[in-house]
Amino acid sequence: MSSSYSSPLLRLGVVLPALTVLKLSAHLAGVSDVLLHDHQLSSPLTSFSQLQEGLYLFRHGIDPYNGGTFRHSPLLLALFSSVLPSSKVFMATLLALCDAVAAWALVRTWRARQNVPSSARDGLVAAAYLLNPYNLLPSLALSTSPLESALLLLAVMFASQKKAAPSLLSLAFLSHLTPNAILFLPPLLLLLLTDPHSHLASPQKISFKRHKVLPLAVEFLLYVGVLTVASTLVAGNLNWVAQTWGTWFTLPDLTPNVGMWWYFFTEMFDHFRPFFLMVFSVHLLIYVAPLCIKFQHDPLYALFILTGILATFKAYPTLADMGLFLSMISIFPETFPYLRFPIVTSLLHLHSALLLPLFHHLWLTQGTGNANFYYASTLVFACSNGAAILDCLFAGLRIAVGKEVDGYDVVQE
Amino acid sequence: MLPLTLLHLFLGLSASLLGAFASDHQEETVKGFFGRNGTSQSTHTNNWAVLVCTSRYWFNYRHMSNALSMYRTVKRLGIPDSNIILMLADDASCNARNKFPGSVYANPGRHLDLYGENVEVDYRGYEVTVENLIRVLTGRVEPSVPRSKRLLTDEHSNIFVYMAGHGGNEFLKFQDNEEISAFDIADAFEQMYQKKRYNEIFFMVDTCQANSLYSKLYSPNILATGSSQVGENSYSHSSDKDLGVAVIDAYTHYVLELMEGINKTSQSTMQDLFSSIDPNKINSHPGVRSDLFRRPLDKTLITDFFGGVSQIEVVDEEEGVEEEAGLAGGNGEDSVSSTATAQARSFVIPGRRASRSKRHTEPISSTSTTTEANEIWGWVGSSTRTWGAVALFGGLVGWVRMRS
Numbered sequence: 001m002s003s004s005y006s007s008p009l010l011r012l013g014v015v016l017p018a019l020t021v022l023k024l025s026a027h028l029a030g031v032s033d034v035l036l037h038d039h040q041l042s043s044p045l046t047s048f049s050q051l052q053e054g055l056y057l058f059r060h061g062i063d064p065y066n067g068g069t070f071r072h073s074p075l076l077l078a079l080f081s082s083v084l085p086s087s088k089v090f091m092a093t094l095l096a097l098c099d100a101v102a103a104w105a106l107v108r109t110w111r112a113r114q115n116v117p118s119s120a121r122d123g124l125v126a127a128a129y130l131l132n133p134y135n136l137l138p139s140l141a142l143s144t145s146p147l148e149s150a151l152l153l154l155a156v157m158f159a160s161q162k163k164a165a166p167s168l169l170s171l172a173f174l175s176h177l178t179p180n181a182i183l184f185l186p187p188l189l190l191l192l193l194t195d196p197h198s199h200l201a202s203p204q205k206i207s208f209k210r211h212k213v214l215p216l217a218v219e220f221l222l223y224v225g226v227l228t229v230a231s232t233l234v235a236g237n238l239n240w241v242a243q244t245w246g247t248w249f250t251l252p253d254l255t256p257n258v259g260m261w262w263y264f265f266t267e268m269f270d271h272f273r274p275f276f277l278m279v280f281s282v283h284l285l286i287y288v289a290p291l292c293i294k295f296q297h298d299p300l301y302a303l304f305i306l307t308g309i310l311a312t313f314k315a316y317p318t319l320a321d322m323g324l325f326l327s328m329i330s331i332f333p334e335t336f337p338y339l340r341f342p343i344v345t346s347l348l349h350l351h352s353a354l355l356l357p358l359f360h361h362l363w364l365t366q367g368t369g370n371a372n373f374y375y376a377s378t379l380v381f382a383c384s385n386g387a388a389i390l391d392c393l394f395a396g397l398r399i400a401v402g403k404e405v406d407g408y409d410v411v412q413e
Numbered sequence: 414m415l416p417l418t419l420l421h422l423f424l425g426l427s428a429s430l431l432g433a434f435a436s437d438h439q440e441e442t443v444k445g446f447f448g449r450n451g452t453s454q455s456t457h458t459n460n461w462a463v464l465v466c467t468s469r470y471w472f473n474y475r476h477m478s479n480a481l482s483m484y485r486t487v488k489r490l491g492i493p494d495s496n497i498i499l500m501l502a503d504d505a506s507c508n509a510r511n512k513f514p515g516s517v518y519a520n521p522g523r524h525l526d527l528y529g530e531n532v533e534v535d536y537r538g539y540e541v542t543v544e545n546l547i548r549v550l551t552g553r554v555e556p557s558v559p560r561s562k563r564l565l566t567d568e569h570s571n572i573f574v575y576m577a578g579h580g581g582n583e584f585l586k587f588q589d590n591e592e593i594s595a596f597d598i599a600d601a602f603e604q605m606y607q608k609k610r611y612n613e614i615f616f617m618v619d620t621c622q623a624n625s626l627y628s629k630l631y632s633p634n635i636l637a638t639g640s641s642q643v644g645e646n647s648y649s650h651s652s653d654k655d656l657g658v659a660v661i662d663a664y665t666h667y668v669l670e671l672m673e674g675i676n677k678t679s680q681s682t683m684q685d686l687f688s689s690i691d692p693n694k695i696n697s698h699p700g701v702r703s704d705l706f707r708r709p710l711d712k713t714l715i716t717d718f719f720g721g722v723s724q725i726e727v728v729d730e731e732e733g734v735e736e737e738a739g740l741a742g743g744n745g746e747d748s749v750s751s752t753a754t755a756q757a758r759s760f761v762i763p764g765r766r767a768s769r770s771k772r773h774t775e776p777i778s779s780t781s782t783t784t785e786a787n788e789i790w791g792w793v794g795s796s797t798r799t800w801g802a803v804a805l806f807g808g809l810v811g812w813v814r815m816r817s
Binding site: 058061074075077078079081082083158163164165166169223226227229230231233234236 | 795796798799800801802803805806809810813814816817
């Protein structure tokens, strides 16, 4: 690795604590109060104020899933009303720790991919996660989406280290918070059964022990089942299923967010609503198989691309979902030379990052704009996400072709 | 055989007698609620007003002012516009001859503007016809008639019907080209009675020979009053020097004067209203017809007809449950559920007990779902469930750690 990265300041042991402390001091300086209700940083399913409301109702003996305002998982309800306190300061500390854990998991994944015990780029990878504003701001806004990012990165880390059970448990817990995460199961299983090392440059047909797939899948379903039982135990009845998982498929809450679903369904006639809800949900399914087949030689890359796709197309995204994707790019440096338009992508992201809060303010605070303004900025955001995903997809495939040689053309067989 | 038949007969008779005389606990609570409604014992739940001015043209300014002063009164005392049908020719305020356009004054000196703001006229101009009045009263309107022009009363509505204009012996002139007779009004009210469209009606007329207009009524629960007897004229009160017309009729003037001193909480009775009109001052003898009205006039509040006053009682849910639990007779289902509720209550977490001390009604959904939740998990409290779930989760994590 280049020596310019081996500055002592960028050692992992320095970066992680320093940025965590920085984040905590930002929270204590009152940044959280400003960001708490921001629609870009927390959705109705990840909002801290909704979590507190649900905890209040639960504490007073009222079923929080009866009203349609509380959409967090009962597991969070259980954890925050027993083991963990639910104050803002504790939430900020917890999220800072979650981010630190996520960054550490990303670094461990990086090390596993490179097959080295430590590298000079560790601190850079951690900083790429922690300093990414798409990750920093949601955790300052006390949203639970950094928790989801941390769980996914933990699942990936354990899978890279061939630890099946913790990986599947993390994914099971994540599936309880976001049912979309079940789509990560196929690439995760492939990752468990192969290795995280980079084979992008030399793709081969995958070879894995097929008979091991079913036990792992059953183990995952078992974990999901046990967590479902725990959730039902907390909630007391099965209302929570419709209120938490059902929300993703029926979209009852049309609060504006950075995704593409809400605007579409505000103007949807009731007659067509079930059909389009089905279309939007099934749409997410169509990416899993092709990605796993195309990147069978490198399932970690397939998982990475799937992260980006889900961040763009899921029902209630926040900026943290895209932040996860953009930060994960840092563990695939072999693709950097082959990215065709990284400057365009970054500028598009900068553009949308400026437009989103501006049009949101113009529409909802100032009242001089309307929903179309904000929808347009979410379209720009989706455009920039699409550009990032496409570029990474192209780069991942292009590596296999290798450097261009004069006089020879690259032709697809 | 015979003793068995006799036993069956006895059981059947006693059961039917019990059924006939047993009143539901709910009914008793409702009756008691209405009984506590001051001293008036009125059983109405909503108030409506139909205010008709049957004249048009500038020189009938005072009839417009009559109807508008009654409109002002009922609105002030709480009847909303949605419950008022105001029928006016409405050509006085914006008349070319009106020196003060956009206003209709109630007294010389122009101290009270009845038309100033927020007047909603439902039937105006040439829509004020006999046919429309009868259609409104009986509810037989075209499907295209909007809601604001319908009298959507039910059997618990008290209706105040006021008519002002030019009248005679058993008739009332409508807009100079038709007339309504006392028989028509009586038949309309009878149709309303048959269709259960009113609880009580107060019918007030301010025209010449007004008492004749209510002479033909024959439906129950109607209280009627008029401004002058047969053979007498009703006179206007006074005219304003600048407007040049009489601004209000004498009878309505004194009624308005009394009403201006009344607010929603007033306990003034109809007897006070009728007694306050001095025949010498209005130069005619007002009449009252109360034979069809079953309540005593000195117990009937003015606000029963003129106001939209609701009786509200905040019931603590605790009382209801304890009363139900105490009523061992009841029906079987009720007592079972109430005891279940009582049981559930004793196992709720302490937080709920603290909130019970405040006098507020717990939301119904919370009771039912907490009951439901507690029914599903029986004896397990919510904190036990929470810790159980956390323990399950912790156990899963520990098991996974052990495996790897």
